[in-house]
Structures are given as structure tokens and as C-alpha cells.
Amino acid sequence: MPEKVPAQSANTPNAQTQAHAHAHVNTKKIGAVLGKNSVPIFFLLLSIGGIIAAGLDINYLINELLGRLGRNSFLVLSLLIPIIAGLGLNFGIVVGAMAGQAALIITTHYGWTGLGGFGLAALISVPIAMVLGWLTALVLNKAKGREMVTGMILGFFANGVYQLVFLVLLGWVIPMKNPAIMLPSGIGLKNTIDLFDISYALDRGLDFIWDGFIMTEVGSIPIGPWRIPILTLVVTALLAWAISFLIRTRLGQQMRAVGQDMHIAEVAGINVNRTRTVALVISTVLAAWGQLIFLQNIGTMNTYNSHEQVGTFAIAALLVGGATTRKATIWNAIVGVLLFHTLFIVSPLAGQKLLGIPQVGEYFRVFLAYGVIAVALALHAWQAKVKSNKELRGE
Amino acid sequence: MPGTLFYNLHIRIRLVLRGEKAMSDSFVLELKGITKAYFGTTVLKDVNLSVRPGEIHALVGENGAGKSTLMNILFGMPVIHETGGFDGEVMLDGESVRIESPRRAMELGIGMVHQEFMLLPGFTITENIKLNREITRKNVVSRVLGAKMETLNVPAMRKDARAALEKLSLSVDEWAPVAGLPVGYKQFVEIAREIDKKNIKLLVFDEPTAVLTESEAEYLLDAMRRLAAEGIAILFITHRLDEVMSISHNITILRDGEIVAQMPKDEAKIERIAELMVGRKIERAKLPPRGFEPSDSEIALSISDLRVEMPGERVKGLNLRVRKGEILGIGGLAGHGKVGIANGVMGMYPAMGEVVKGGMDVPLNDSKAALQAQMAFVSEDRRGVGLLLDESIEMNIVLTSMQAQNKFLYKGPLNSLRLQNGKRIRSHALKMIKDLDIRCTGPMQLVRRLSGGNQQKVCIARAFTLEPEVLWVSEPTRGIDVGAKQLVLDLLVEFNRTHGMTVVMTSSELAELRKICDRIAIVYEGKVVGILPPDASDVEYGLMMAGKAGNVKEVG
Numbered sequence: 001m002p003e004k005v006p007a008q009s010a011n012t013p014n015a016q017t018q019a020h021a022h023a024h025v026n027t028k029k030i031g032a033v034l035g036k037n038s039v040p041i042f043f044l045l046l047s048i049g050g051i052i053a054a055g056l057d058i059n060y061l062i063n064e065l066l067g068r069l070g071r072n073s074f075l076v077l078s079l080l081i082p083i084i085a086g087l088g089l090n091f092g093i094v095v096g097a098m099a100g101q102a103a104l105i106i107t108t109h110y111g112w113t114g115l116g117g118f119g120l121a122a123l124i125s126v127p128i129a130m131v132l133g134w135l136t137a138l139v140l141n142k143a144k145g146r147e148m149v150t151g152m153i154l155g156f157f158a159n160g161v162y163q164l165v166f167l168v169l170l171g172w173v174i175p176m177k178n179p180a181i182m183l184p185s186g187i188g189l190k191n192t193i194d195l196f197d198i199s200y201a202l203d204r205g206l207d208f209i210w211d212g213f214i215m216t217e218v219g220s221i222p223i224g225p226w227r228i229p230i231l232t233l234v235v236t237a238l239l240a241w242a243i244s245f246l247i248r249t250r251l252g253q254q255m256r257a258v259g260q261d262m263h264i265a266e267v268a269g270i271n272v273n274r275t276r277t278v279a280l281v282i283s284t285v286l287a288a289w290g291q292l293i294f295l296q297n298i299g300t301m302n303t304y305n306s307h308e309q310v311g312t313f314a315i316a317a318l319l320v321g322g323a324t325t326r327k328a329t330i331w332n333a334i335v336g337v338l339l340f341h342t343l344f345i346v347s348p349l350a351g352q353k354l355l356g357i358p359q360v361g362e363y364f365r366v367f368l369a370y371g372v373i374a375v376a377l378a379l380h381a382w383q384a385k386v387k388s389n390k391e392l393r394g395e
Numbered sequence: 396m397p398g399t400l401f402y403n404l405h406i407r408i409r410l411v412l413r414g415e416k417a418m419s420d421s422f423v424l425e426l427k428g429i430t431k432a433y434f435g436t437t438v439l440k441d442v443n444l445s446v447r448p449g450e451i452h453a454l455v456g457e458n459g460a461g462k463s464t465l466m467n468i469l470f471g472m473p474v475i476h477e478t479g480g481f482d483g484e485v486m487l488d489g490e491s492v493r494i495e496s497p498r499r500a501m502e503l504g505i506g507m508v509h510q511e512f513m514l515l516p517g518f519t520i521t522e523n524i525k526l527n528r529e530i531t532r533k534n535v536v537s538r539v540l541g542a543k544m545e546t547l548n549v550p551a552m553r554k555d556a557r558a559a560l561e562k563l564s565l566s567v568d569e570w571a572p573v574a575g576l577p578v579g580y581k582q583f584v585e586i587a588r589e590i591d592k593k594n595i596k597l598l599v600f601d602e603p604t605a606v607l608t609e610s611e612a613e614y615l616l617d618a619m620r621r622l623a624a625e626g627i628a629i630l631f632i633t634h635r636l637d638e639v640m641s642i643s644h645n646i647t648i649l650r651d652g653e654i655v656a657q658m659p660k661d662e663a664k665i666e667r668i669a670e671l672m673v674g675r676k677i678e679r680a681k682l683p684p685r686g687f688e689p690s691d692s693e694i695a696l697s698i699s700d701l702r703v704e705m706p707g708e709r710v711k712g713l714n715l716r717v718r719k720g721e722i723l724g725i726g727g728l729a730g731h732g733k734v735g736i737a738n739g740v741m742g743m744y745p746a747m748g749e750v751v752k753g754g755m756d757v758p759l760n761d762s763k764a765a766l767q768a769q770m771a772f773v774s775e776d777r778r779g780v781g782l783l784l785d786e787s788i789e790m791n792i793v794l795t796s797m798q799a800q801n802k803f804l805y806k807g808p809l810n811s812l813r814l815q816n817g818k819r820i821r822s823h824a825l826k827m828i829k830d831l832d833i834r835c836t837g838p839m840q841l842v843r844r845l846s847g848g849n850q851q852k853v854c855i856a857r858a859f860t861l862e863p864e865v866l867w868v869s870e871p872t873r874g875i876d877v878g879a880k881q882l883v884l885d886l887l888v889e890f891n892r893t894h895g896m897t898v899v900m901t902s903s904e905l906a907e908l909r910k911i912c913d914r915i916a917i918v919y920e921g922k923v924v925g926i927l928p929p930d931a932s933d934v935e936y937g938l939m940m941a942g943k944a945g946n947v948k949e950v951g
Binding site: 245246248249250251253254256257260261263264265266267268269270271 | 470472473496497498501507509513514515516517518522526527529531536537542543544545546547
């Protein structure tokens, strides 16, 4: 990229306001910062409590977290752009995940392997995700102000279509023969598909340089064994950079404007529906790639379930990171993934240790994911109400 | 035409004498035969209007006269095209144009300073001024994906914003966020945004002074004069007639979607404009007589030692006796507690003290008890407390009666399970709409869509539906236009005379209190300092409102 970039970034709105804020740090500000970040702080304390209660080995935790950071961050980052454009939490990324899986089914069928196969799947998923994202946008542009619930229901509907295609039409209407991934009847895909072909394709894509394996000792403290999914983290970092670049472009400025007030943006001559459509298409394509990254790490695909909870878990992680339905940053996404997944790792172990029942932790996982979303949405609705009341009173 | 020639000459001479830049002979904007209907209701009928460069053209009219629709047409707002477009022709610089979007309007050089601010609170002043006209730099990505991916050139944007703000002599940091700015500044940011557009020819000001203080408004008018002197044509929409007289060159008066008069400023008089606007003479009509005169022998309501905790309007131990059948005014300066009285008595804010009505104690802090004591309240906070904005007109009219008095319900054993009687609700709503002249598309229209005056009428209809013995009205004419004001006052008089309702009206406008009240109580520091007859002198009122009444005065 051109060497101009750092100079520009110094002048971005965020950099400016932050610099401005730092100039006035005092106790009040610290209190405000704590209040602002109360959600991540709460989950951080919960995580630390869980780690202590479970007596967890820190090296094990770090290794797990590195893997999960690579596996999930891309999906969570795919949520950012719709939030900036005012569409709220995009439950519609489920549709993108389906596009990713469809591409993966194609590459698996033809037996394309390794990083090449993975790249091809990523390429194939783009047109599918773009069409689906565009269709999502058509619906959501008709449901302004109710994007989240509409997107969620849209995800359920798309799941039905997905099942129709891969359980009924495939092998019956769509000609395909592949006993390895299809049901014995010759119609429909198996419930589980082994992704041996592309397993760890991205995570270990740089193994020919370094396999990312760390096991050493600093003093007498053992470090490792950790395995860093280097290429995945590089790709995720690239995405994070691309998003922050996008925000600084004219398109990004239009998205921010639309996100704040559609009417004002319209009056300023911005094509609101088009901007929202672009945001959704980008998000859907990113979600498709995110799902590919997720699956190459897992190594198998639950044909009919893998995509189902993608939206919920990614959104829960983002909210744990301190994002709201109207404001989210790259750091919210990263911190959120770390905290949410620490709890994911820790809670069954803590349940086992404290109560002797690992299921408690399992319940807690589900409780956590949905509870976080419910609380965050309720808080958002409440804040919006307070704000509108204030406006009514002309404050 | 010789007439036009003379007229042009006349204006030119006047401008030259004033030392202003002469207006050009050609028109920037010509509207020809503009006609627009929404769902079968004609809101604009054959409107013709032309503006020259450098001219300040005032467009006056009541709420609902069609000004906003006209501006929406001029600005290519989607609402026009979504409802079937309009008839007629818009000409810019002598050429017929089609303005199908706000973007197109901008490209053509039409700018708009909106009534409600079109500013994004989360953006800085610069970002708002440059919204969708950002200065950008090319980069690698934009060379592939197009101009939308160009990066913002923030320093250049700031420089432009600075220049525009300086043109208005506004000293404010151009990188400050808009959210915390005072109202007056926001207005100027709006204007700065418009004048930053290099090709701006015509600037529309939609009631720009409505939210400003007097000195801010004066400053704004100065800025408008300067802009006009630079050759920008200005279309100035306003309610404030003295502003029209102070800065406009020509005046167009719109009433019920039609142009009723167009005149140069020199031939205009405020009274004449007001009269044309409302279409009826505004004068102090003699109030209709009563069968009996209210007196202290019959007291409708007696309040003693009332204290109300209403923020900004505290009542501190107030005594007041309301005579049966009178219209009692409550006046006083803002912040002295006049608004708190009705809010306290009706249970809207925490209150203590004693309120006796017809020999019975009315419990305080209990809205339902107040309603059941045959009192009704038209709140000053129309949109917050007075109305359910997203409910229909008819539901707003009958809701309180349904809840507090079980009216408009079918018979049933349990009050809370009785069903609405839709037929009776509808017929009552239709009667109210007719009697109170509520301008709407029908009883099912959402109250949010009504103009301020019509919303107020719905509030009054609701209070009237309760058939109260005592009607409390707070700031009944706040935020509504001249014609509607008079109608609201007429309604109150009618309720009082024909239905024998006792009315207690609180208002910041002394003039309207003096218009219809029998007695006016002046509140100072949370207490009544005196009660004056409506024909008392201005001096007496002035002194009393300033708390300088020598001794408490009562009128008989």
C-alpha cells in the first residue's frame, strides 16, 4: 500500500477524537471509561473467576484461545460493517455461512485439496454470497428499523431453502453422484461431511516457513505447547485493516452517515438503500469466508447444523466485547472473541470442579450466548427510549 | 409589460439607494402552475412563484398552507414521487428542470436550511458541512474499485469548512462534534453547509428562526442579508411577520394551498399579511354574554397551600379560589411556577396541600382521582404527555374517557374486560373532528402526522369528551400558528359559555389571557401575587409579574 496511509490515519475522525479525549484525562473520565466498558469488564471478572475455580492450566487456555481467535474472529469482524451502516447486528450472516458451505460442498465433491482448494472455495462462495446478500438487502430495506428480527427470521427461512437444496434436490433434480458425501439413497447429502481435503489449509498454510509451534521455557516457567494459526491470523489482521480503511473512504463516510440518520443522509443526496445493500453484501461475503475459516479449523462439517448458530455466537462474542447495536469497533470484536471463548472453555470445567456436573457448564454456555444478546438488546431498547424521551422534552 | 418594467425599475432604484447589489432582471427560479395532491386531497393548487438572484422572497402561510409541500417539490424529496409526483413546471435560470432527488436539487444549485436540523450529531461540524461532498484522495484500491473507495482528505475538508464558517463570522472549532452545540450554532452549521456548495444559486430557509432566541435570530437575518447581497436568491419561509418586514424584498402569501397575494415589501403591512394568511380578520371580538356572572358566592375549586415539585416550575404554598363558570387565567414569568399548578392538581408531579372541589377533598398525586373529580387537563407537553402519537385520532379522543369513566364501552360484568364500542367511538370522533375543525384525512389518521394546531385540537377534544366541570389548560397555543391559535381560544370560550365549563388557563402569552379571561392571577415565586381584570393596564401587569405589587390585589 502507498506510504501515505499512516499520514492519513493520523487525521481520521477516530484518531482526532481520541487524541482530544486523552488531553482531558481525569478521575471523572476514568469513571466514564469504566462505565462505558462495564460489559467487557464484567465478563473479564467472570472469566478470571472461572479460571481460578476450574484450576485451569494457563498454557492450555492460551493454546485453545489462539486457535479460537483464528477460527472465530473473521466471522465476528464480518458483523462490523452493517452496524456502521445502521443495520444493527446482522443475524443474516447465517445466509453468508450457508454460501460458504455450499462452496465447500462443491470443492469437496470435486476433491480439490489444500490451500488451493480452500482458495477456490473462497472464490466460489463470493458470487453465491453476493446474490444472497443482495436478496437479504432487498428484504431488510423494506423492513427499516426492524432489521435484526427480520434478519434472524430470514436466516431461519434460508435454512429451509438450504435443506431443500441439499437434502431433497441434490441428486434428484441437480445431477450429482458421490457416495462419499451423499446419503446411500443417492439423494441428499450426509449429515456429516469430512473436510479432510482442506482441514487446517489456512491455519497451517505457512508451515513451509514456520509451523507456528511454540514450546519452550522462560526461566523455569514452561511456555507452550502453543500452536499459532499464523496465516489465519494474518488474513484476519488484513480484514481488520481493510475495514478500518473502508471507514476512511467516501463509501465508509456514507455508511456512517446512513447509520446515524437515514433521512438526513437521503437529504444529503446519499442513496440510502444502495449504501445499505453494499454493506450487507460485503458482510455476507465476509461471513461466507469466515465460515470457511471456521470449518477448515474444525475439520468436519455438520451439513445441516454448522451454520445455524453462527449468527448467534458471533453476535454474542461481539456484544461481550462491549459493542452495541449501534456502535462496534475492531477491538470490540477481538476482545469479545477472547472473553467469550475463555468462558466457553472454562465454564464446563468450572462446572465439573465446583458441582461435579459438567452439564452445568454446558447449560451455562447456552445461557451465556443467548443471555448476552437478550441483555444487550434490552439495554439498547431502554437507552433508545430514554433518548427519545429526552428529545420529546426538548433537551 | 410596462407594469413589470416599472416594478423592476422601482426595485432597482430602491436597492441602489440602499447600497445593495442590484437584482438581475432574469429569474433564478420560476414555479409555474404547481399542483399537488396527496391521496386525493389537493394541498397545492396552481402555484406560481418567481425569484431573482439576490432577492429575499418571503413565503408566509399558516401550518398546513402547503409551504412544506412546495419545498419538498423544489428539493426533489422522495415523498413527492412516492405519492404520484406533481403537475406544473419548475424552471431554473429559464430552463425547465426535473428535480427527481435531493441530489439532483443540489447539483442544480438549490440549497436548503431545514426547519428541523439536518445534521448528524455524531459527526463533526466539518463532516456535516462536507456530507456527501467529501474531498477525497485517490489510492490503490480506488483505482481498482472506483471513486467510492477514495480516502477522505480531512485537512482540505477542514479548510473549506473553516472558510464557510468564517463567511458567516462564526468562531467555532470546525472539528467540534455537532452533538453538543447550542441550537443557534447548529443553524449556522446548516447554512455553512449550503454556502460551501460552490454552485449555490437558491437557498431555501424553512422557518430558520423558530428555534432561535431573539439575538440569534437577528444575527441570522444579518447573515441572510449578506448572502443575498452576494447574489444568492433566498426563499424565506416563516411565521414571524416582523422578520418578513425587516428583510424580504417580495412577499408571497399562501393559504390552503393557493397563493392569495404577492406583493413587494413596500406595499405590505403586517396586519394585512396576517389577515391574508388566516383569511379572516384578527381582532378582539366581544365575548358572548353569560346567563349569570361568576362570583365568590359560588366557588368551583379552592386550593390552599399547594406545593408542587415540578422541576423548573415549583409551586411554593399557593392559594387560589376558582369561581364557578369563569375563565381564570394564570400568568407570570417562566420558572415562577404557573405551569406547576395544573400539573400538581392533576397528579402529574408530586404535590402537597389541599384542593377542595364542591365540598370534597381531591386527593393529590393521583391522576385518576383528579379525573374522577370531574376535572380534565390539557397538558403543555402535548407530544410527551398529551398524546399517544402513534395512535389514531379517535383513540386519542376517547381513551381517557374509556379508562377513567368507562365510556364508549359495551356492557359487561367486569370493567376491565368490557370491549370498546367502535361505532360510538367513531361517531363521537367524527363529531369532534367536525365541531373542532380538526384537519385530517379521517379519524383513523395517526396523531403524529397532524400539524401542531390540529394535535392541540385533539388534546382539547379529549378533555372535552370527559365532560369536566373544571378544565385545566396549559399553554394551549404554544407552537401553533396564528389562525389555529384563535380557533383554540374560541373553543375554550365556547366550552365556557355554552357548556358552563369552568376553565383555568395557564399561558405565557399575556395577550391571549387578556383576550378571553374574566380574571388573571399572576404567579410570582410559586405564589399568587395578585389577580387582575383583563383590562388592567400594562404597567400593572408588568409590575405584578416582576413581583413588585405593593399589596396583594383582588378584583371583584
